[in-house]
Amino acid sequence: MRSVISRVRKAADDMDTGIGLYGRSVQGAMEAAGTLSLGGESTGGSGSGRAAGLVAVALGQFAEDTEKDVAFLPLRASDSANGAIEATNAYLAGDLEQAWNAQHHATLPPDVTAFLEKARKKADGKR
Incomplete structure (x- = not known):
């Protein structure tokens, strides 16, 4: 049993x-x-008067929309x-x-929302 748990x-x-x-x-x-x-010019980097490009916005939205799914994986394993x-x-x-x-309790879905809120508070304290 210990061998299986250590591998998990x-x-x-x-x-x-x-x-x-993935995040980085x-x-x-x-x-x-x-x-x-x-x-209408597209350039690299960030300068004054410039906004994030469409691809950057789409990537950011994708990351935001999948945040709970990504956080769920290690919580479920744990x-x-x-x-x-x-x-x-x-x-x-x-x-x-x-x-x-x-x-029974191991089969219940983890509370991803609470986990993410706690992680955000911890990250905000480090900034």
Whole structure:
């Protein structure tokens, strides 16, 4: 059991790393997409009187619209692993009701909204 749980946790850590890379990649793509000027010229970088280009806006909207889906993945993995540990420990202790409760709670969807709010507050404190 420990071997399986350690592999699940390793995969969750790798997922967190991948999600961080995804965020940085989207940000880099948005910056590289260029800007629009009033004269209709599209240029790279950001200067005064320029607005984010259409591609950058679309990438930003995509990232915003998929934020909850992306955050759900590691939360689901963590909840599942923790539920498996709790259920296994309860079975070993002979507490079948506690084991059932642990399994049941592990199947419930994580509260992504609360997680994102907490992460945003933490990020705002670092700025």
